[in-house]
Amino acid sequence: DAGVTQSPTHLIKTRGQQVTLRCSPKSGHDTVSWYQQALGQGPQFIFQYYEEEERQRGNFPDRFSGHQFPNYSSELNVNALLLGDSALYLCASSSGLVLTGELFFGEGSRLTVL
Amino acid sequence: EDQVTQSPEALRLQEGESSSLNCSYTVSGLRGLFWYRQDPGKGPEFLFTLYSAGEEKEKERLKATLTKKESFLHITAPKPEDSATYLCALTHFGNEKLTFGTGTRLTIIP
Numbered sequence: 010d011a012g013v014t015q016s017p018t019h020l021i022k023t024r025g026q027q028v029t030l031r032c033s034p035k036s037g038h039d040t041v042s043w044y045q046q047a048l049g050q051g052p053q054f055i056f057q058y059y060e061e062e063e064r065q066r067g068n069f070p071d072r073f074s075g076h077q078f079p080n081y082s083s084e085l086n087v088n089a090l091l092l093g094d095s096a097l098y099l100c101a102s103s104s105g106l107v108l109t110g111e112l113f114f115g116e117g118s119r120l121t122v123l
Numbered sequence: 124e125d126q127v128t129q130s131p132e133a134l135r136l137q138e139g140e141s142s143s144l145n146c147s148y149t150v151s152g153l154r155g156l157f158w159y160r161q162d163p164g165k166g167p168e169f170l171f172t173l174y175s176a177g178e179e180k181e182k183e184r185l186k187a188t189l190t191k192k193e194s195f196l197h198i199t200a201p202k203p204e205d206s207a208t209y210l211c212a213l214t215h216f217g218n219e220k221l222t223f224g225t226g227t228r229l230t231i232i233p
Contacts (some may be wrong), residue, residue, distance in 0.1 A: 042220065047170045051127075051210055052167070065219050077146030099166050105126075112157070114166035 011036060013102050013115035021121045022090050030085040030118045034102030041083040042112070043075060044099040052099055058083050059106045085119075095122045124148045129211050129224035136201055137232050144196040144227045146211030156194050158187050158220060159210040167210055170196075201231045 014033045022028050034041050040059045044052035054067035058077035077083045079100075087094055097117040103110070126149040136142055153163040157176055158164070159167035170182040171180045180187050184205065186197045196209055208228045 014195060044221075047204060049158070051225050052221070054220035054222070057219050085166070097164075100165070106219065108155070108214055108221075110155075110172060111169050113169060114159075116166045117164075 013113050015098075015100050015115040015118050017118060018116065019119045019121075021123060023123050024092060026122075027086065027088045027091050028090060028120060030087075030098050030100075030120075031116060032100030033082045033100075033112050034086070034100075035057055035082070036082050038102035038104050038113070039075060039081050040103045040108075041081065042101045042103070043083070043085045044101065044114075045069070046097040046099055046117070048096075055085070062098055064106060079096060090122045092122050095120060125213060125218075125222040125223055126150075127211055127224035128208075129207070129227050131227060132225070133230070135230045135232060136198075138202060139146060139200050141197070141199045141201070143198070144192040144209055144229070147192060148194070148211075148213055150213055150215045150222075152216040154216050154218075155212045156189055157212040157214075158194070158196055159212065160185055161208045161226070163208075173220040177200060198229070199218060201229075203231045203233050205229065226232045 046052040056066045057064045061077045071104040072088045074086045101118045102117045105118040128147045130145045156171040161167045171187040176191045180181045208226040212223040
């Protein structure tokens with residue numbers, strides 16, 4: 010049973026560029042959430058997708074956008090990259106809109122902005 | 124606004140030396156209190172979810188407990204492989220995001 014898978018695992022970009030990160034949820038899950046984790050900090054919620062719609066959003070600017078596909082996979086897009094966007098980006102999946110149980114995380118995509 | 128504070132920031136123990144990690148929280152209408160383990164450069168690994176004060180859950184050398192203001196993660200006779208950062212997080216009714224603390228970095232010395 011495959012867990013949450015993310016790609017790419019590592020990437021390096023320069024300021025002003027755009028990046029797309031991808032996530033496939035755990036089998037049987039239909040809800041995907043994205044988190045940003047800076048070094049030495051806990052993960053910070055970016056947004057949640059369910060039924061191909063953004064359902065909840067954290068305190069992140071519009072430069073952060075996402076998409077969920079009919080097969081429940083998801084993308085996170087970040088435009089006009091800043092140095093402060095360097096972080097581990099985590100995808101998490103669960104079942105249903107309401108988080109009542111376990112939330113499973115992928116291994117993350119490490120983004121470095123130079 | 125939900126707040127989660129974890130202490131200590133870092134903890135070094137000898138192998139076999141039991142201890143506890145603390146997670147203090149402020150929330151209106153707690154739905155769930157989560158514990159995760161995170162190894163360097165990896166995603167968080169789910170350990171427990173607690174839902175109401177007085178609840179306890181165990182897994183191998185770990186036991187999590189919950190009161191109305193805090194949660195404890197008790198580690199009994201730890202081994203070097205228990206070394207990791209332990210994260211506490213919560214969610215409240217009407218909110219589907221997890222609010223995380225900054226974690227406790229645990230090191231078990233052989």
